[in-house]
């Protein structure tokens with residue numbers, strides 16, 4: 052079956068450009084503003100939207116995304132309300148793929164079946180669950196695939212060739228290549244190696260490969276967009292949001308536009324990537 | 331379903347690192363290859379006599395094992411029931427059972443060629459033990475400790491620094507043990523190639539729960555021999571406190587298949603089990619969830635967000651528990667009780683005055699339940715409690731609670 056994610060990557064391939072995949076934390080800095088931000092993303096140039104499901108103990112996230120999760124939790128965000136956020140977004144956009152990203156515990160506590168039903172009904176297309184490696188595929192990955200959702204797996208520099216096939220086996224939608232060993236927001240990787248890493252993964256799969264971790268600027272997005280099928284940006288967007296907040300981390304009139312402005316820049320970077328490379 | 335045979339409680343975990351529903355390997359992909367390497371290295375070491383000989387040598391000459399099994403005569407007399415023995419792991423080098431596990435892991439790290447060691451610590455005992463072993467073997471040591479615990483356990487912070495370790499105060503969350511573990515995991519994800527994560531309790535992703543249990547099982551193995559020498563028979567009951575559960579599983583595991591031995595684990599009830607977010611008793615007040623690499627009982631809200639938990643003891647205020655305990659509880663093999671801050675403080679004082687042993691606040695929780703259970707039992711009932719740490723680190727905090735002595 053074809054999901055919105057498959058359709059989107061196929062379309063971008065015909066346009067010969069990479070996808071801009073944008074991450075925002077669901078409910079950051081408050082639930083209504085978060086919905087406005089998500090709604091603003093496609094117009095600003097986001098091709099795929101990742102929405103973080105906030106969790107108290109985000110073990111693979113750096114300080115920026117940790118803080119975003121806490122802002123969301125303090126604003127009353129829950130997994131149920133994150134699903135509602137997607138449903139609300141879907142009312143005005145039935146094309147842009149939405150991927151939920153987070154940790155397993157809130158999903159497990161809600162109940163896998165119940166979560167998958169609700170996610171499907173809300174219009175979620177894919178899941179990235181950081182603490183579910185292939186060794187735990189029975190937990191959520193296989194039920195999610197059965198329910199018609201994509202399960203997007205991270206591949207990392209430590210995922211060697213021996214391990215890649217098992218990581219890719221039940222992956223669908225796209226492969227998310229984490230360009231460095233580290234938490235989100237960590238230092239910029241050595242971009243020169245990204246092309247080789249993408250090629251290594253493509254040797255094992257026909258799926259699109261998106262690259263993330265450490266992408267902060269339009270320049271970086273352009274460089275990676277020339278070498279990969281997608282460019283994932285998270286921390287930079289979360290930081291732009293944070294810098295627009297007023298006292299007590301409250302949203303200001305500038306908040307939505309601050310995010311949109313950065314996404315427009317990143318999008319311009321991604322869109323010029325192959326042209327720049329061809330010249 | 332799990333592959334445990336119902337006629338033994340000692341065969342877990344299975345190949346997937348599961349104890350029934352619990353355990354597993356819930357970690358980021360970056361760590362997964364390393365965790366598989368670690369499992370391989372541990373399996374190889376486990377069947378290598380040289381590895382065991384090295385540990386045995388260190389136990390004798392560095393730790394001071396076997397630790398005595400001591401008949402607490404005045405405590406026994408005062409309580410007027412069961413005959414009470416303390417397993418004196420507080421006499422170990424560095425003052426707690428933590429060194430048993432650390433030496434095993436550090437020898438393993440050396441075998442794997444890792445030069446940089448990281449650890450999380452709550453009370454600071456695991457941090458001190460890790461810093462100690464790293465000093466001995468010339469390894470770089472970074473210890474993550476919640477900022478609140480840095481305040482609560484100052485003497486141990488100083489000790490770690492003296493030993494050459496870097497202590498990183500963790501400012502996220504409630505700034506206690508759970509947050510220290512998050513930060514250690516973040517360090518590990520970042521420095522995975524050269525770094526060995528020395529986990530301080532029988533929790534985390536497989537193979538840690540089983541590996542830490544194996545290293546701590548020296549406690550129970552010694553007790554078996556010592557009690558045979560002292561009483562000519564096995565004990566009737568065992569009691570140990572539970573943070574993540576390493577000292578407890580170390581005492582319990584060699585006895586799990588001896589049906590005549592009643593086994594009690596004691597969680598921290600803090601301000602009381604009925605106080606919202608006021609305790610750290612994950613079995614009594616939690617439900618199954620996934621955190622820090624394993625599925626186990628966790629303190630959390632309806633949305634699956636982890637609660638902070640509270641205990642007067644910095645070594646017990648962890649919102650989870652090792653997966654093997656979660657399984658043993660569901661199987662009904664071990665009975666889990668809890669002791670409040672106040673009960674622990676009372677036991678702390680009584681033990682100091684009656685036996686001349688100042689216990690750590692952690693085993694003071696176990697002692698609180700010994701004080702409750704012993705009077706209800708006959709005089710020929712032999713009870714062994716794990717005195718898993720000494721109270722030097724706690725005296726200032728206790729003095730504060732008692733209103734400045």
Ligand SMILES: Cc1ncc(COP(=O)(O)O)c(C=O)c1O
Pocket residue numbers: 426427452453454455456530531532571572573574575576577578644645646690692693718719720
């Ligand atoms: C003396 C002592 N006992 C017990 C504990 C709790 O850990 P565990 O349950 O793993 O034995 C600690 C932890 O810091 C400790 O220092």
